Amino acid sequence: MEQPDLNALYVIEALDAERSVSRAADRLGLTQPAVSHALGRLRETFQDDLFVRAGSVMAPTPVGEKVIEGTHRALAIARQEIWQVKSFEAATTTRTFTVCLSDMGxxxxxxxxxxxxxxxxxxxxxxPLQVPSMELASALQDGDVDLAIGYLGRLGENLHQQSLFTRPLVGIIRGGKARKTVKMSPERFMESRHVVSSTLALTNRLLEKELRRHGKKLKVGVDVPYILAVPGLVANSDYIAIVPEELAALFSRLAAVDVFPLPLPLEDVTVQQFWHARYHNDAGHRWFRALVAETLRQ
Incomplete structure (x- = not known):
């Protein structure tokens, strides 16, 4: 079966708008014979005149009106969902951006x-949503998640990543009414029991690695699934916790905890954003990534 010439849709649209072969030709940038030929082929296809002379203009037949109606719908879809696929207008978009963030994020x-x-x-x-680390790469690939943001390390193949900011790690300890920065000796630090959270998995690994260098193991007082549980537990026990500096500042406002510089060297943690190669050149995705980078680097 011969495939229809989709350019004929533009001819129908022009004839409907201009109601004249010559003016339709001008509108399309074609010659009048070319438009007449296209109309002749359409008449053959539909076995109908489609447009007939009515005084000084050409008017559509009943079949022509149905063809015009379908043409407008088809071209509207093409223009909105195909030809404009690379365009993105932030001021008018109703797009939903899905971001994987930990509870800390x-x-x-x-x-x-x-x-x-x-x-x-x-x-x-x-x-915002949370996705198990083992499922995150496939969620990014499938488009269920636009971006993953956090201290995530290496996630998988075909993923782009961009560093957003770096934060030092500090410790928190039970404090009094007046919040202050205190000091802690390396010996006390290594013997203290810690409040740890799965959200801080990277921090925990860095701490375990450094303690092994000193022949010590991480002493876990309690392992909690929620980061917001950490400051309250520290404030009401002899446990300590290691968290990014920005989070420590927040915790000191939520509970009676003091902040201390780490007496052992731990490398700073870097927050990155990750996305799949499938969406690297998507206009809306590019815009959102740029917004995230600009916002979180301030």
Whole structure:
């Protein structure tokens, strides 16, 4: 079966708008014979005149009206969903951006991202969620997640990554009414029991590695699934915890904890954003990544 010439849709659209072969030809940048030939082929295809002379203009037949209606729908879809696929207008987009954040990211980063998105794209939506680390690479590949943001290390193949900011690690310890920065000896630090959280898995690994260098093991007082449980547990026990500096500042406002510089050298942690190669050149995705980078680097 011969495939239809889709360029004929533009001819139908022009004839409907101009109601004249010559004016339709001008509109399309074609010669009048070319448009007449295209109309002749369409008449053959539909076994109908489609447009007939009515005074000084050409009017559509009943079949022509149905063809015009379908043509407008088809071209609208083509223009909106195909030809404009590379365009992106932040001011008018209603797109939902899905971001994988840990509970720490939701506490520290999400408010900044929400404010920036609302200002730049007021009709867009930001959807935070958590995905198990073993499923994150496939979620990024399948488009279930646009970006993963955090201290994540290496996630897998075909993933792009961009460093956003670096933070030093500090310790928190039970404090009094007045919040202050205190000191801790290496000996006391290595003998103390820690509150750890799965959210701080990278921090825990760095700490375990450094303690092994000193012939020590990490002493876990309690392992909690929620990062927000950490400051309360530290404030009401002799346990300590190691957290990024920004989080320690927040915890000192939530509970009676003091902050101390680490007496052992631990490398700073770097927050990165990750995305799959499938979406690297998507206009909206590119715009959102740039917004995230600009916002979180401030």
């Amino acid at each position: 939701v506490i520290v980063l999400l408010p900044k991202l929400l404010a920036a998105l609302h200002k730049a794209a007021p009709n867009a939506t930001l959807r």
